[in-house]
Structure formats: structure tokens, C-alpha cells
Amino acid sequence: MNWLAGFFGDPAHWSGPDGIPVRLLEHLEFSAGAFLVAALIAVPLGLLIGHTGRGALLVVVAANAARALPTLGLLVLVVLLAGVGTVLPVLIPLIVLAVPPILVNTYEGVRGVDADLRDAAYGMGLRGRQVLFQTLTPVALPLILLGLRLAAIQVVSTATVAAFVGLGGLGRFIIDGLATKTYADVVGGAVLVAALALAVQLGFVLLDRVAVSPGVRQVR
């Protein structure tokens, strides 16, 4: 508690290039960037594979391979390859981390739509694309959002690794705090990361309320 009071009570922590607002903003930049790229790759791919049934093996392989990759190891590898000074070293591991949960849940969501419903949609005269966007996607939306939520939380939590390669973000408090034995900073940074993850969680709960049809939410 003292550490927390010490960390959050210190006015020096609230301004300047290494203050909480700047670090938080940096953290959000990495996270949002990686998350958006991952979503742009994984959602369309998951929809397409779930809809056509082609490439399902890709989902399994990608999911397992990506889960097995150590984020930190990948980070170091990309730094070695791309060099320090760009955000690329932190974005790539985070994207690799975020793709599998989105891809797997989107795919499972679409594939899991009742066969009768699919049949009815085609039988009414919907074209393939209309079946995908007017029937499969709305019905699979709870699972798609679940995948996005899991990915977002993982990315926000893991973006602390940016500090390892000299980049900003909330990880700075933790890494620097450990290095200088300033434990108030370590705890404060960890609390901020956890709070951010909770905020993301809350955001997705609200999004679910707005975006998912009551007819679908009730069924699950």
C-alpha cells in the first residue's frame, strides 16, 4: 500500500516524458497497433476459412505454432534482425500473439453455426457473401468478440516487453524499477497494466451489449 501511495502520490510521476500519462499512451499505441493489425489479418481469414471450409488445417497449425512461440524470444530475434530504434520489434511478437485467439474463435464461431440455419439462408436465395455477412457473422459474433477480447487482453498485458528493447510503455516502470530496486515503481507499473487489462475487458463487455443481437445472446 505504501508503495502504491508512493508511486501514485509522487507528482513527478504525472508529468514529463517518463510520467504515467506518456507511458500509458505509448503502451496503448503499441497495443492498439498490434491488436488492429492482428484483427485485420485474423478476422477475415477466420470468416473465410469458416465459411468455405477450406484451409481449416491452417487454423490448427497456426494456432498451435503461435502458441508455442515464446514472445520474449521472438522479441529478441526481431531486434537482432531489424535492429533497435523502431517499434517493429515489439509489434511483430504482439501480432503473433494476438492472431491465434482471434483466428480460432472466429473460425469456430462461423463453423459452429447450425447447419439448418445455413441451409435456410441458402434456401431463401441468399448468395454466398450474403450468407456470410447477413447470417453467419451476426450469429458467430459472440465468439468473434470473445476472440478479440482474449487477444486484446493478452496484448495489453504483454506489451510490457517493449521496455526490454528500450521502448516505452508501462513496462518501463517495471523494468526500470527492478533494475534500480525501486519497488514502488514495479508495483505501480504492474497495477497500471492490470487496470488497463480490466478496462479492456469492460470495454468488450459493453461492445457485446451493443453489437450482439439479443436474439443471439439469449441462445448462448
Place this chain on the structure above:
Amino acid sequence: MITFEDVTKRYRDGTVAVADLSLEVPTGAITVFVGPSGCGKTTSLRMINRMIDATSGRITLDGQDVREIDPPTLRRGIGYVIQQAGLFPHRKIVDNVATVPYLLGWSKRKARARAMDLLELVGLDPGLAGRYPFQLSGGQQQRVGVARALAADPPVLLMDEPFSAVDPIVRASLQDELLRLQSELRKTIVFVTHDIDEAVKLGDTVAVMRVGGRLAQMAGPATLLTEPADDFVREFLGRDRGIRRLSFISAKEVRLRPAPSDLATDEDGRPLGWRTANGLAAYGTFTPETDSLRAALDAALLSANGTAVAVDEEGRVRGVAGRDAIDELLAEYAPPASGGSGEGSSGDGSSEEAPA
């Protein structure tokens, strides 16, 4: 009119679902495809709207080969009702019904107005329009399914075991509702079921199919019951064929005699019972104008003295009919001597297909 010309469906593994099927589905009537599972009835139905494409042969809709029409366009012009209703769970009832009008580019207002009319037509409370499918019972969902199929007023309706997932009482009311609708709308309906009683009740024509996708017999329900083409059809029709065919003979012609004095009535002339030494005994009634001979016979069997009481629409006694009067009419409708009467005889299973 829909015609099947030598239609065969063979799957890659060699299974033949439908073999050389040729038949005509008349316009404005209900044609039922019935048969045990694996007989190809659903496959045959789904080849009409190209949910499945035939391997060979052709299916024409009013003279045009369905294969020449792009499937989504074809399907938008054909109503389609399936077993589990298949409603879109994320859409409100009104928007479910308006699915095809939306696809056809109707304005939202016009499509919804049409949907509301249809909900009423299929006997649903318009107050359900804003609900979601999960909030409706199975029977209500199935009605919505029928309304959705009718939304763009297609001339043809394909119904794939639409009522088999609901309980028997709801099923009976849905069947009655369909017959009522059909008497107004006169659609060309192809109806698939495995339930022969449903087939006989709904069909103007019944096509009985056997496993392997072959047509065993195609005939009106009364003819089917009297003159099954072979043992397979006879067995499939099951017991009580003789009694069941009485459903297709009107009781209008039953000769009535004046009610005897031992039939007690109230002051309005409604029957109370047969007077006996031990008080009033049981009686059965039928309405000659609207009931079948089966109902008349049933009424006779329910009466303590074997005499059926004929009543008018208001339930007032019009006369009585003894078993002799019922037998007399039955004799007129006796099955032809030529065939089909030998219940249990197994020698004449020779005719593979009935004359279409």
C-alpha cells in the same frame, strides 16, 4: 407445373439417392413425397430449388429447366420451409418473414407491412413481430417459417418435413392451417414427409417412394388406400387402410331417417341420449354436410344402439342413420374388384411403378 424427367442423383461414392424419377407436380395442388428414410424424397425436393443438382435428367418449372436459372434467383421465386424452421436467430420475427422481400430490394417499410400481413395470415399474433425466434414455441416458429416462405408470394412452395419436429396436437393444427391457407392461396406445393397419415391428409396427390430413390406409386390418397400398387406400398400404408379411406367419402349422401322417439333431445332439439330402462345411454353424432363417412361410422359405433345421430351445424338433430344406411353407401364406394383388396396376399408385388 413442375416436371421431373428421368432424374437421377448419384453421389461420388456411388450411392444412388434418386433413380430415374419421372413425375409431374400439378399446379395449384399439394403433392406429397412420402417414403421411408433413404428413399430420396428430400433429395428430390431439394433438386427443385437446386440445393442439390441432379446428376442426370432434368427438372422443369413451368417449362424452363431449373439448371438454366442462377440458384439464388431461382430460390427467391420458390418458398422453402424446413423441419427446424431455420429462422435467423439474430433477426426479429418481422424481419425473418421479410427476408426474401429484402433480398428482392423492397423498401423496408413495404417489406415489413407485407410481413405483418403474413403473420396474420398464418394465424400468429402480430404482437410477436418484435420478438426474437428463441422467444417463440416450436409451433409458432414453424408458422413463422411458413410466413417467411410465402413473403414474396411465390407460386411454388417446397416444404421439407415442416411439421415433424412438433408435438402431435400442434402438428394437427399446423396441418389444418396449411389446408386452410391452401384453399385460399392455391399454391403449387411439394411436401415431403415420412408420415403416411400426414401424406394422406394433406396430399391431393401422393408419391410413394421406396429406398433407392424409385417411385413406387403416385396417386390420389383415396386411390392409394384402395388400390396400392404393390406389397411395398401396401405395407407402407399400414393397417386400417379400409377404415382410413372412408375419410375421403362425404357423409352427405348417407340416407337419414327421422329421429325415433327414444332419442331424447333438449328444447332446442339437441340430442341428450338414448332412452333406456336404466336412463340415458351414449350416442354419437356427425354432421352430414362437413363430415366424412368415417365420422358417420364412428358416430354409429359410439352409440349404445349402433345408430348414428345426424346433427346440423348448430348441433340440432336432423335425423339418424343406422349401420344399414352406412353400409348402403359403403357398397357404392366398394373398392374395384380388379386389385388391391387382398390384404395379406403377397403374390402380386409385380408392378414396380404405377402409371403416372
